Amino acid sequence: MKGETGAGTDDIVLTEIDIDNLIRTKGAIFAGIMTLCKGVGIQPQEIERVVIAGAFGKHLDVNNAIRIGMLPDLDRKHFEYIGNGSLQGASMALLSQRLWQEMQDIADRVTYFELSSWPGYMDDFMAALFLPHTDGGLFPSVLVASG
Numbered sequence: 001m002k003g004e005t006g007a008g009t010d011d012i013v014l015t016e017i018d019i020d021n022l023i024r025t026k027g028a029i030f031a032g033i034m035t036l037c038k039g040v041g042i043q044p045q046e047i048e049r050v051v052i053a054g055a056f057g058k059h060l061d062v063n064n065a066i067r068i069g070m071l072p073d074l075d076r077k078h079f080e081y082i083g084n085g086s087l088q089g090a091s092m093a094l095l096s097q098r099l100w101q102e103m104q105d106i107a108d109r110v111t112y113f114e115l116s117s118w119p120g121y122m123d124d125f126m127a128a129l130f131l132p133h134t135d136g137g138l139f140p141s142v143l144v145a146s147g
Contacts, residue, residue, distance in 0.1 A: 012072070023129055023131070026030055026070035027069075027075055027126075027129045030069055030124070030133070031072070031115070031122075031124035031127075031128050032097055032121075033072055034124045034128075035089075035121045035124060036113060039113055039118065040111070044073075044074070044138070047074060049079055049080060050071065050074065051080055051084050052079060052080065052081045052085065053084065053085035053086070054085065054086075055080070058083070062076055062079045063076070066141065067139075067142050068130060068132055069130070069132030069142075070139075073137070073138060073140060073141050073142065121131070
């Protein structure tokens, strides 16, 4: 019976707050990607590889993430899940002097972006707070049902 508690009988509840958190999270992720693209002078379609890591990434369905506007609408072959990337990378670097040096070389070339103060980030964030986005042209593979 609905509302009863016990093993396997609890209702799953999705609240307005949950949906708001999802939309703000997807907006921040997409705006961050757009800001990084602008910062290095490329278009989102030029992204060659998107590495997804961690517990959040483990449960992320790439097709659905693109459908709601969280990830750029790229060929799905550009997305790769690597598991616990930080633990894997640290282990590899500690076990190999060559990889330790390569990690140091990469760290020396990293460009730091303070997204919230980057020009245009807040505009990109606000535009990404819609499903999938205010600019449907960014998601050509997402079919929007017409009225």
